[in-house]
Amino acid sequence: MKPAPELTAFVDHYWIVTWDLRGQSPYEQQVLPHPAVNMTFKAGRCRIAGVPQGRFSEVLQDAGRVFGVRFQPGGFRPFLGAPISTITDRFLALDEVFGAAGRHLEDAVIAADDPAAVALTDGFLATRAPRHPDPAAELVAAIIAHSATDPGVTRVDELAGRFGIGVRQMQRLFADYAGVSPKWVIRRHRLHEAAARATGETDLDLARLAADLGYSDQAHLTRDFADMVGLPPFRYARAQ
Structure with a gap:
């Protein structure tokens, strides 16, 4: 709603x-x-x-x-x-x-x-909201939205460059407004993407998924996924 x-x-x-x-x-x-x-x-x-x-x-x-x-x-x-x-x-x-x-x-x-x-x-x-939005908050929201919708974004410097700001400036903005680092946000969005693609898959190509999401190999993706979701990707896909 x-x-x-x-x-x-x-x-x-x-x-x-x-x-x-x-x-x-x-x-x-x-x-x-x-x-x-x-x-x-x-x-x-x-x-x-x-x-x-x-x-x-x-x-x-x-x-x-x-x-x-x-x-x-x-x-x-x-x-x-x-x-x-x-x-x-x-x-x-x-x-x-x-x-x-x-x-x-x-x-x-x-x-x-x-x-x-x-x-x-x-x-x-x-009654408690500011009358005018904060431009810095709007920028952070736009950066996070871009990270969520573009699975090709896998690096902090790449994300900062797309918005014409420096990495350190973006890190400071994220600490103030998002509460987590840009690296955390990118990784979290890629894990959401992995979970969405694993749902309903009967023949999950984990090596291709890892490459698409910017992971160095499928073992790295499997560790991240299991740490966050509680199951490795193949078991998660079967459970879904």
């Missing part, structure tokens, strides 16, 4: 996960993170999640619902008021950023149905 028009520079989308596993065993959901901050609302646990650099999993059990806000890369910077790298691999309570108003939002969103939760969060963030 998309945010209100005045929030599109800051919020990518709202997402909702529901499950009902009553009478069944808990299920561990593996998540391949994106370079974005999320704010999540779950009964008994509402929080702001900085970008996790390693593998992330969530155990689902009984029945439940999570309402989430995925911010644009760099989009949470004005709300945090500090470099996004300060919350990388960390979780914050909403009141650590928004004070008592954050606790009130938690209660309201948990009690609301999905459309009302979107409206509540739209209104809450709109």
Whole structure:
């Protein structure tokens, strides 16, 4: 679900996960993170999640619902008021950023149905968002979007050159607005690409996939993929 028009520079989308596993065993959901901050609302646990650099999993059990806000890369910077790298691999309570108003939002969103939760969060963030987007945040978002959509991008210097900036300048911008390095972002996007191409494949050409994604060999891709996803590519493809 998309945010209100005045929030599109800051919020990518709202997402909702529901499950009902009553009478069944808990299920561990593996998540391949994106370079974005999320704010999540779950009964008994509402929080702001900085970008996790390693593998992330969530155990689902009984029945439940999570309402989430995925911010644009760099989009949470004005709300945090500090470099996004300060919350990388960390979780914050909403009141650590928004004070008592954050606790009130938690209660309201948990009690609301999905459309009302979107409206509540739209209104809450709109009153706190800057009137004018930050050009530096827009640049970081554009660079990250380019990395995501062009699988041919495999090197930091190549990505910086396409936007006419230096590598060190891009590294500083990413630390401030994205919370992770350009190298991490490129590698993560290539792993997302590998996971997408492995899904449903019955005859995965791992050597070709590694070459397409800029890896020196298939062993390197296999190590990266297993570290992040929890399974090597062939086992992941079979599981899908």
